[in-house]
Amino acid sequence: MSAEDVLVVSGGNPLVGEITVRGAKNLVPKAMVAAVLGDDPSTLSNVPRIRDVEIVRNLLELHGVTVRDGLSSDSLVLDPTRVERAAVADIEVHAGASRIPILLCGPLLHRLGRAFIPDLGGCRIGDRPINFHLDALRQFGAVVEKRPEGLLLSAPQGLSGTRISLPYPSVGTTEQVLLTAVRASGATELLNAAVEPEIIDLICVLQKMGAIINLDTDRTIRIEGVSRLSGYVHDALPDRMEAASWACAALATGGDVFVRNARQTDLMTFLNVFRRVGGEFSVTRDGIRFWHPGSKLASIALETDVHPGFMTDWQQPLVVALTQSTGLSIVHETVYENRLGFTSALVDLGAQIQAYSECLGPTPCRFGRGNFVHSAVISGPSPLHGADLTVPDLRGGFSYMIAALAASGRSTVRGVGIFRRGYENFEAKLESLGASVSG
Numbered sequence: 001m002s003a004e005d006v007l008v009v010s011g012g013n014p015l016v017g018e019i020t021v022r023g024a025k026n027l028v029p030k031a032m033v034a035a036v037l038g039d040d041p042s043t044l045s046n047v048p049r050i051r052d053v054e055i056v057r058n059l060l061e062l063h064g065v066t067v068r069d070g071l072s073s074d075s076l077v078l079d080p081t082r083v084e085r086a087a088v089a090d091i092e093v094h095a096g097a098s099r100i101p102i103l104l105c106g107p108l109l110h111r112l113g114r115a116f117i118p119d120l121g122g123c124r125i126g127d128r129p130i131n132f133h134l135d136a137l138r139q140f141g142a143v144v145e146k147r148p149e150g151l152l153l154s155a156p157q158g159l160s161g162t163r164i165s166l167p168y169p170s171v172g173t174t175e176q177v178l179l180t181a182v183r184a185s186g187a188t189e190l191l192n193a194a195v196e197p198e199i200i201d202l203i204c205v206l207q208k209m210g211a212i213i214n215l216d217t218d219r220t221i222r223i224e225g226v227s228r229l230s231g232y233v234h235d236a237l238p239d240r241m242e243a244a245s246w247a248c249a250a251l252a253t254g255g256d257v258f259v260r261n262a263r264q265t266d267l268m269t270f271l272n273v274f275r276r277v278g279g280e281f282s283v284t285r286d287g288i289r290f291w292h293p294g295s296k297l298a299s300i301a302l303e304t305d306v307h308p309g310f311m312t313d314w315q316q317p318l319v320v321a322l323t324q325s326t327g328l329s330i331v332h333e334t335v336y337e338n339r340l341g342f343t344s345a346l347v348d349l350g351a352q353i354q355a356y357s358e359c360l361g362p363t364p365c366r367f368g369r370g371n372f373v374h375s376a377v378i379s380g381p382s383p384l385h386g387a388d389l390t391v392p393d394l395r396g397g398f399s400y401m402i403a404a405l406a407a408s409g410r411s412t413v414r415g416v417g418i419f420r421r422g423y424e425n426f427e428a429k430l431e432s433l434g435a436s437v438s439g
């Protein structure tokens with residue numbers, strides 16, 4: 001860990017001011033991958049300067065996509081016309097960096113008839129298997145060989161439309177199916193699909209390219225394959241995970257933060273919970289202002305779920321705010337089996353949190369019968385004090401930062417480099433909100 005990976009936080013002051021969120025971490029890299037399917041260049045704007053975008057930019061360049069900055073400072077132009085001629089021998093260097101490489105399967109199979117996919121990275125919040133992805137790709141006609149350093153795929157007979165029913169509405173697998181089906185021969189029907197706003201935005205990107213995609217009200221997506229797609233011009237939807245993180249930071253520190261570009265439609269479920277806890281917000285054309293009203297915060301019972309439920313990526317920052325609520329709050333994490341480990345560090349800061357392997361919520365989830373610690377009871381309000389913290393993953397780590405800002409005294413937060421995966425300019429944003437942080 002380098003020195004610049006460590007931040008010393010003097011907490012106890014409310015965060016006050018304004019920050020801007022740009023395009024979503026969970027859409028932008030995927031829209032970049034979609035550009036590989038086009039016959040001509042695509043232009044993507046509202047692109048944040050985050051590590052996951054850099055990783056995918058480097059990966060696409062290795063595959064022969066020419067990526068250059070666009071006319072505006074936040075846009076990228078992606079030209080895939082040289083992909084066929086690219087050498088892919090260096091792809092292994094990207095192993096372990098993010099979840100995105102798996103989404104290149106369909107686009108590379110369509111263009112080259114083969115694809116090499118390195119081992120995936122991303123947050124360690126569960127096992128994160130890719131069995132749904134591989135089952136779906138095989139149904140399209142792909143042959144998948146597992147190699148020590150990754151996956152080798154080919155499509156000797158090409159890729160053909162198919163009927164896929166997902167055991168669980170997986171975001172990544174839904175995107176995998178979309179990116180493969182749009183240029184497969186014939187029609188594809190995807191049942192039990194995920195319908196997160198980032199997926200809808202990816203569908204918008206693909207439709208601009210010439211794809212025909214229907215979304216039914218029952219989580220069924222129907223795709224009619226087409227033989228060619230063009231480039232696109234698209235403005236990425238704003239990052240609702242980052243917006244919710246700053247909202248929770250405002251609430252936990254007793255502050256008042258305007259999140260420029262936050263969109264009500266993407267945050268509707270979060271806003272309901274924020275209000276039930278006692279947080280105030282007001283929606284304007286340019287963003288959403290979130291603030292602590294000065295009165296007591298309420299405890300709540302909450303389950304994370306696939307969209308339109310309460311998103312799992314919002315859970316960790318919200319738990320910090322719940323340490324300041326009066327009474328007992330209950331959180332049941334139903335999307336990942338191992339996303340509550342971060343709570344033990346919050347206990348070191350003075351929070352009262354007990355974690356359980358039972359399902360503490362009305363929905364019996366996939367993890368109830370295993371020994372997975374996936375429910376928590378938070379008792380509050382607890383005064384928090386400074387501690388020495390090491391970031392475990394993106395959202396858990398940002399929660400530590402929020403807790404350190406809410407705590408009285410000094411905390412040392414190690415491993416903040418991970419934040420660069422999903423929080424653009426986080427040091428500058430913290431400073432602009434009056435946080436006392438130093439490297």
Ligand SMILES: CC(=O)N[C@H]1[C@@H](OP(=O)(O)OP(=O)(O)OC[C@H]2O[C@@H](n3ccc(=O)[nH]c3=O)[C@H](O)[C@@H]2O)O[C@H](CO)[C@@H](O)[C@@H]1O
Nearest residue numbers: 026099128129130131132133170171172173312313335336
């Ligand atoms: C880069 C990106 O967009 N990441 C998001 C994406 O992750 P990601 O796309 O990896 O998440 P999924 O929706 O696929 O995973 C949901 C659940 O399905 C399981 N599963 C998934 C695939 C599979 O082949 N087999 C399987 O069992 C996972 O272990 C997990 O328990 O959606 C998650 C759920 O909203 C978010 O937390 C992540 O921020």
Ligand SMILES: C=C(OP(=O)(O)O)C(=O)O
Nearest residue numbers: 099122123313394395422
């Ligand atoms: C889990 C997350 O990301 P990833 O899927 O990229 O690991 C996240 O953004 O909180």
